[in-house]
Every structure is written in structure tokens, then in C-alpha cells.
Amino acid sequence: MKVLVLDGVEEEGLAALRAESDIEVDVRSKLTEDELVDIIADYDGMIVRSATKVTARVLEQASKLKVVGRAGVGVDNIDVAAATDKGVLVVNAPDGNTIAAAEHTIAMMMSLARNIPQASNTLRSGKWDKKSFMGVELRDKVLGIIGLGRIGAAVAKRAQGLEMKVVAYDPYLTEEKAQMLGAQLLPLDEILKMADFITCHIPLTKDSKYILGEKAFSLMKPGVRVINCARGGVVDEEALYEAMQTGKVAGAALDVFEKEPNTDSPLFAFNNFIATPHLGASTSEAQLCVACDVSLELIAALHGEFVKNAVNIPSMSPKVMATVKPYLNLAEKMGRFCAQLIDGRVNKVEVTYSGDLANQEVAPITTTLIKGFLDTILQVKVNFVNAPTLARNRGINVVQQQASGEGDYANLITVKAVSDREEISVAGTNFGKVDPRIVSIDGYHVDAIPEGHMLYVPHIDKPRIIGPVCNLIGAHDINISGMQVGRKIIGGKAVMLLNVDAPVPEETMPEIAKIDGVLSVRNVSI
Ligand SMILES: NC(=O)C1=CN([C@@H]2O[C@H](COP(=O)(O)OP(=O)(O)OC[C@H]3O[C@@H](n4cnc5c(N)ncnc54)[C@H](O)[C@@H]3O)[C@@H](O)[C@H]2O)C=CC1
Numbered sequence: 029m030k031v032l033v034l035d036g037v038e039e040e041g042l043a044a045l046r047a048e049s050d051i052e053v054d055v056r057s058k059l060t061e062d063e064l065v066d067i068i069a070d071y072d073g074m075i076v077r078s079a080t081k082v083t084a085r086v087l088e089q090a091s092k093l094k095v096v097g098r099a100g101v102g103v104d105n106i107d108v109a110a111a112t113d114k115g116v117l118v119v120n121a122p123d124g125n126t127i128a129a130a131e132h133t134i135a136m137m138m139s140l141a142r143n144i145p146q147a148s149n150t151l152r153s154g155k156w157d158k159k160s161f162m163g164v165e166l167r168d169k170v171l172g173i174i175g176l177g178r179i180g181a182a183v184a185k186r187a188q189g190l191e192m193k194v195v196a197y198d199p200y201l202t203e204e205k206a207q208m209l210g211a212q213l214l215p216l217d218e219i220l221k222m223a224d225f226i227t228c229h230i231p232l233t234k235d236s237k238y239i240l241g242e243k244a245f246s247l248m249k250p251g252v253r254v255i256n257c258a259r260g261g262v263v264d265e266e267a268l269y270e271a272m273q274t275g276k277v278a279g280a281a282l283d284v285f286e287k288e289p290n291t292d293s294p295l296f297a298f299n300n301f302i303a304t305p306h307l308g309a310s311t312s313e314a315q316l317c318v319a320c321d322v323s324l325e326l327i328a329a330l331h332g333e334f335v336k337n338a339v340n341i342p343s344m345s346p347k348v349m350a351t352v353k354p355y356l357n358l359a360e361k362m363g364r365f366c367a368q369l370i371d372g373r374v375n376k377v378e379v380t381y382s383g384d385l386a387n388q389e390v391a392p393i394t395t396t397l398i399k400g401f402l403d404t405i406l407q408v409k410v411n412f413v414n415a416p417t418l419a420r421n422r423g424i425n426v427v428q429q430q431a432s433g434e435g436d437y438a439n440l441i442t443v444k445a446v447s448d449r450e451e452i453s454v455a456g457t458n459f460g461k462v463d464p465r466i467v468s469i470d471g472y473h474v475d476a477i478p479e480g481h482m483l484y485v486p487h488i489d490k491p492r493i494i495g496p497v498c499n500l501i502g503a504h505d506i507n508i509s510g511m512q513v514g515r516k517i518i519g520g521k522a523v524m525l526l527n528v529d530a531p532v533p534e535e536t537m538p539e540i541a542k543i544d545g546v547l548s549v550r551n552v553s554i
Pocket residue numbers: 100101102103122125126129174175176177178179180197198199200201229230231232233235236257258259283284306307308309310
């Protein structure tokens with residue numbers, strides 16, 4: 029497998045990736061979109077920082093690509109929706125650069141308070157000017173943090189060490205958590221009115237775009253200082269320009285811009301404006317950390333194992349992972365089995381969990397079952413990433429439910445598939461920890477190992493059915509390795525499920541179907 033590494037990802041952090049015998053690492057300097065489009069079909073994985081744009085056009089050509097890794101937090105340079113549609117996993121490395129970004133924010137705040145970059149420039153140009161650079165202290169000042177996540181929390185902790193009063197706006201955080209971090213949660217408007225320093229630590233979303241815009245600046249306290257080390261577009265640069273022009277804002281520090289790279293912002297005209305070229309994560313420690321983290325995620329993803337920091341599939345704690353893992357094989361096989369049994373356009377797949385699974389986090393099992401189901405009927409590559417979207421796009425309503433009460437099995441997954449022609453149900457369980465079995469089809473008990481080639485023959489429960497079916501299969505020199513028959517009442521409908529060493533030839537199927545008492549016949553391959 030080949031992994032393309034761009035944007036100067038720290039070389040030392042790629043060691044784990046390079047150590048994998050089946051992975052070849054190809055480090056390139058920056059590529060244009062056209063260059064990327066030309067070569068991307070050769071790669072199974074890629075790693076970027078923030079410079080490379082992984083666009084829908086690039087992904088369109090990425091026929092082998094399984095995973096895009098972001099050595100950092102923000103994935104706004106990756107078209108995640110297009111990746112999801114294509115079944116490409118997107119992973120990030122959200123923890124490694126938290127301290128770097130928080131320290132950069134504190135450095136920006138101190139620089140704003142004490143005019144350090146400007147004073148340094150003046151001195152280097154030969155002027156010993158003390159008068160122009162009167163500063164302010166941080167002690168007892170109010171710091172307003174917008175977004176109290178990983179970085180916001182690390183900034184809060186450091187600001188308290190500087191004896192600042194920390195207030196925060198984060199509508200997705202509980203009061204208790206904010207209290208633990210030593211910050212008082214307040215509505216945004218109140219923060220804007222009271223803060224001496226305001227710093228943003230939120231992703232750029234449709235809700236957060238221009239969160240510091242014209243209205244916000246109008247509410248701010250005169251003499252406020254504003255910092256953005258999160259994402260360009262969170263601060264409206266035109267509105268900031270106006271607020272600096274009027275003197276409302278006493279200083280601003282931006283590490284990130286709406287358009288990057290940005291070397292000619294009108295804001296550069298203000299002496300009380302400080303800028304760095306998206307350096308928040310640029311420490312050797314952070315770069316090593318994110319490169320190591322993302323390399324491990326790529327190794328896991330390329331080997332089909334679970335990743336910790338997936339952006340476009342629900343993330344799973346190690347505890348949930350340990351619980352669901354033994355059932356994924358069973359679920360995928362059940363999905364495949366069901367899809368091959370049902371006729372017509374499927375519009376609903378209902379998955380019910382009981383026994384041990386009744387109280388577990390089962391969503392990943394459902395996704396795997398749907399993956400197995402769709403895999404057998406679609407030409408496109410189906411995986412854990414795009415299975416839910418593909419099901420939705422095909423009008424398949426996936427319902428997941430957990431049964432209450434005791435059942436006959438320690439764990440049981442029941443799938444009911446409904447089409448415009450029929451409805452079928454299949455139940456399966458794991459014997460021991462990882463030994464999958466189909467234990468019921470449409471309520472008929474069986475005990476079949478779902479693997480290899482199988483022949484499903486619903487029939488009437490009467491003599492001279494099983495023998496003739498087996499004779500016809502044997503006449504084709506096909507070995508039968510397992511057989512299950514299930515019925516509800518003597519002489520009623522019954523089902524027969526055979527494990528065979530090769531698929532029964534299609535031309536034999538009508539002969540089997542003609543046997544008196546056979547209701548239908550179907551090959552199933554797992
Ligand atoms: N300048 C740089 O080099 C770096 C920038 N970043 C950026 O910093 C930002 C924060 O990163 P983390 O703290 O790791 O993320 P995080 O996900 O841990 O925290 C984000 C916080 O923002 C809150 N939030 C989301 N939308 C909000 C809104 N509209 N209003 C208020 N709060 C909102 C969330 O509830 C969450 O608590 C990201 O955009 C990331 O890309 C991260 C690392 C380096």
C-alpha cells in the first residue's frame with residue numbers, strides 16, 4: 029500500500045508508518061490540485077496538514093484511497109462530505125497540538141499587552157523608543173474565551189496562572205465542566221461587553237462564521253484586545269478593520285485568516301495589529317505528536333482495524349470497541365445473507381438486538397450489517413464510512429432497536445428486511461465469543477455456519493425432498509459439507525440450508541425448483 033505525505037509532516041513521526049512492511053511512504057513537497065489529481069489514483073492513504081486542499085475533484089480520482097489523515101485538528105481543508113460519499117475515511121490528530129496552540133494564544137495575548145513585536149521592530153530599526161510602548165497588565169483582566177474545548181481549556185488554565193478572570197461562551201459545554209476548568213459560562217453578548225481580552229477556540233462552522241462580526245464588535249468594551257488562533261472566518265476581518273480604525277479595538281492578533289496564505293491584509297496597516305502565518309501548531313513537540321498519532325491511525329485504517337479519531341464515522345471508545353468487535357463478523361455475514369435471500373426493492377432493514385447486546389452501544393454493529401447487505405447488491409465500494417449514506421440514498425430506512433426481556437440466546441441479532449415484494453427475517457448469534465451461527469430464518473430454527481457457499485431451499489415438510497435435492501447437487505460433483513432443516517409444524521412449510529463446497533450451477537436451479545414440494549431455491553455466497 030502507498031501513502032502520500034504532504035505539507036511537511038514531521039519526518040520522525042512517520043517512523044511507525046515506515047516500519048510497516050506492507051506500506052510504502054512517499055513524501056512530497058506541496059502539490060497543486062492538478063498535480064494531486066494526476067497522481068492520487070496510486071495511493072491508498074494520504075496525510076496532510078492544512079495547506080493541501082483535498083477537494084471533491086481530487087477525491088473523484090482517488091480510486092484506491094481508503095483514508096485521509098490530517099496531522100492536526102481542523103479538517104476544513106478536506107471535503108469530508110465528498111470523502112464520505114466515496115467511502116474514504118477521514119481521521120485527524122486532535123490532541124497533539126493543543127498545548128502548542130494554547131501557548132501561542134498566550135504568547136499573542138502577552139505580545140498584545142506589551143507590544144513586544146512592535147517594540148522589537150522599532151529597536152532593530154535603530155530607535156530606543158520607550159514612550160510609544162506603554163503596556164497593560166493581564167492580572168485581574170477579564171479573558172473571554174469563545175469555545176472551551178481542548179485548546180480553550182488549556183488557555184483557561186494558563187490564564188488563571190496569570191491571575192486573569194476567565195469567562196467563556198460554549199453552548200455545547202455543561203456548567204459543571206466549565207466550573208471544573210475555572211471558567212464561568214456566560215452568554216456571548218455578556219462576554220463581549222465585559223472582556224478585556226477575547227480569544228476564539230472554535231471550529232469554523234456555519235454557526236461560528238463571523239461570530240466576531242460587526243454586531244459583536246459594537247458590543248465590545250472600548251479598548252478590548254482580540255485574538256484568533258482558531259480558524260480564519262471566525263473573525264470578520266472587515267469588521268475588525270473598522271473596529272480598529274475607530275479605536276474601539278486596542279489591539280488584535282491573528283494567527284489565521286479567511287484567505288491563506290495572506291501576505292497583504294489591510295490589517296497590516298495598523299501598528300497595534302500582530303500576525304503570525306498560522307503558527308499555532310508549529311512546535312517541534314506538537315508536530316512530532318500529531319505525525320505519530322496520525323501515522324498510527326493510518327496504519328490501523330489501512331489494515332482494516334479501528335481508528336480512534338475518525339471524523340466521518342462515529343468514534344468509539346476502547347470499551348465500546350471491545351464489546352462490539354466480536355459481533356462485526358456475524359453482522360456482516362448476516363447482512364450478506366439477508367440481501368441474497370430477499371426479492372424486490374428493499375425499503376427497510378430493521379435490526380433488533382437482544383441478550384447481552386440489549387444494553388450495549390450497537391450502532392457500529394448495525395453499520396457493519398448494512399455494509400454487508402449493500403456490498404452484495406451494489407457495484408460501488410461499500411465500507412463502514414459510506415454504508416449509512418448509501419442506504420439513505422437508496423431509500424432504505426435503517427431501524428435499530430434493542431429488545432427488553434430475557435431471550436433464548438446469550439446474544440442475538442435479528443434482521444428484518446422489507447421489500448416491495450416480501451419480508452424476511454434472519455436471526456444470528458455468536459456461539460462462544462466469535463463463532464457465528466444463523467439460528468433462524470423467518471422463524472424456522474436452524475443452526476447454520478454462515479460461510480462460503482450455501483443453498484437455501486424452502487419446501488414442504490414431506491418425504492422425498494432432501495434426497496432428490498442432494499442427488500442433483502451430487503450429480504454436479506459438489507460436496508455438501510453441512511445441512512440444516514427447520515420446520516414449525518409437521519407437514520407444513522420447512523426450510524433447508526445446505527453448506528456446499530462450490531456454488532450450485534444456475535442451470536441446475538430450475539431442476540431443483542421442479543422437485544415436488546420445493547417452494548424455491550437460492551444460492552447464497554458469504
Ligand atoms: N492555529 C493553529 O495552528 C491551530 C488551530 N486549531 C483550531 O482551534 C480550534 C479549536 O480546537 P480544539 O480546541 O482542539 O477543538 P475542540 O473541538 O476540542 O473545541 C472546540 C470547542 O468549541 C465549541 N464550539 C463549537 N462551536 C461553537 C460555537 N459556535 N460557539 C461557541 N463554542 C463553540 C465546542 O463545544 C468545543 O468545546 C479548531 O478550529 C482547530 O482547527 C487547532 C490547532 C492548531
